[in-house]
Amino acid sequence: MNSNTSVQVINCGKTFEDGTQALQPINLEIKGGETLVLLGPSGCGKTTLLRIIAGLETLDAGGQVLFNGEDVSHLPVEKRNIGMVFQSYALFPNMTVRDNIGYGLKVRRQSLADRQTRIQEMLAMMHIENLAERQISQLSGGQRQRVALARAIAVRPKVLLLDEPLTALDALLRERLRVEIDTLLRSLGITAIYVTHDQSEAMALADRIVVMSNGRIAQQGTPREIYQQPSNSFVADFIGTANKINGRMTDQGFEVEGVVLPKSILNVVGGNSTSANPIQTQAIFRPEDTEIVSQDQAHFNGQVASTFFMGDRTRLLVDGISESPIIVETTFKQEISIGTEISIRIKDQGLMLLPDELIEDLPKEIVEKTEQ
Ligand SMILES: Nc1ncnc2c1ncn2[C@@H]1O[C@H](COP(=O)(O)OP(=O)(O)OP(=O)(O)O)[C@@H](O)[C@H]1O
Ligand SMILES: [Mg+2]
Structure with missing residues (x-):
């Protein structure tokens, strides 16, 4: 598996057509295999940054995104080999769990036999073997989120991008899935960028946290550094009391x-x-x-x-x-x-x-x- 892709964000700013400056030019490096969490209040630019890394959003002039040192700024999303999981599942509601998980493999024209083997692996990894033939509309929120994760990982992406994947779930389930995601990311050794505005989620999952405010980086560091050595009043207030x-x-x-x-x-x-x-x-x-x-x-x-x-x-x-x-x-x-x-x-x-x-x-x- 391509487990060690590093990501470099160089001078990446984003101004939308209506003039909204969602991101000031940002510099950021995510090491291969690292779990980086983007944390910050609503509207600070987390999703915008994630979409830029994914190739779903264009960049202001002068910005660059590199995967393993290679400039991917002009590659479209489907050529970047990333997996994505969103808050709103984005699954195909009338397809079965099996077909949802296999979707990306089919698009990549993998043989039926290879697809079936991989789908079976994913079902087992996410503990949803018994749900394989169900339609998405017949699943609970937590089950859907597992399918969404399985679908994202099935294609063996270089980089996994997760945008508030647990927000729609209740507290207990969130905590359980959080532990599972943590175990999963570590066992896969995949480079992951995880967006949340929940500080305990960030602390639990992150190798490194980037705290954002108003389109800028307010501080980056390990969870311990951010909590014990906040470098400004905003971070001190946002993380903990x-x-x-x-x-x-x-x-x-x-x-x-x-x-x-x-x-x-x-x-x-x-x-x-x-x-x-x-x-x-x-x-x-x-x-x-x-x-x-x-x-x-x-x-x-x-x-x-x-x-x-x-x-x-x-x-x-x-x-x-x-x-x-x-x-x-x-x-x-x-x-x-x-x-x-x-x-x-x-x-x-x-x-x-x-x-x-x-x-x-x-x-x-x-x-x-x-x-x-
Ligand atoms: N298509 C767009 N056109 C204009 N402004 C936009 C567009 N998309 C986002 N914005 C603005 O850019 C800023 C950053 O938005 P973004 O979605 O990145 O925030 P976020 O940190 O993900 O917030 P949340 O936690 O609420 O998801 C916000 O002020 C938002 O209103
Ligand atoms: Mg967002």
Whole structure:
């Protein structure tokens, strides 16, 4: 199988006829066999980028797409040897499962015997042997999605493109299929680009995540890097929950309205936070990096404004610390009532400084959001 095709996106921008600039010129490299996830809010350009890689969308002048170093920018979709799976299945409703899976093989004029062998392999791989003779209209959503995957993989594509393939399914099924897709992509060793706006899906599947905003790349990195070293406020907010505080870095630590948060709580994993940067003004910490402590150990004191019981933990909104309430999580079993005075500590390495210098490079609406 052609399992190790790399994809390079060079300077790829897209302006639609009505003037909408869906993609600013983007550069991106996907290694052979890698699973890359494009993650971002609705309208940020994920599908457009995927369609450009597929050859379903033309490029603005100056852009290029390379497969294994070879320029495919002018090759039509059917010559690029890709498999595609979409949110809306795009199966032939009145054909059987078997014929849907075999469709691409037939188009490629494979012999009947070869086709049947391959279809059987696909049915087994997706655990849908018992559905082979059914029509698509007689299947559930999860079953259809398996057929769509089987059909995409049947032709042994060089690159597999998936655009929100699980969005139409319920939470439990999503999770199960997500695990199956992960196993499948790893066993095939295929180069895959997976679009989603669901961050937990992205974290679970990705070797690397590209966070997009407004037609640009806001950050790319491993799931761990994106979560633990967000390079701007947009990414910090989009992946997980982030409490934001404004202050200033001094030799003693991060100073917020007269309180100095010691250097021991700075996250030094990313290197962003190691040097004392006098112009540093923004820091974030995640709810799970907080703990409720006695007053003498506290970094902040505040009052509980609301509580959300989430089963394994309780989420508290705490007033009196920052302009907007701070979100704290606790595994205390007892109920905490609204109005309770609590003392909060940020765990060691829980405070992440956001590098201000990157703000200039970001789109206008992110800068505005960051400056709030
Ligand atoms: N054919 C088109 N003509 C004009 N504008 C378009 C066209 N297709 C998409 N757009 C615009 O381009 C931008 C990016 O769209 P795209 O479909 O790539 O977003 P997306 O990130 O996939 O969003 P979603 O998560 O909602 O699927 C949007 O502002 C969209 O309105
Ligand atoms: Mg889309």
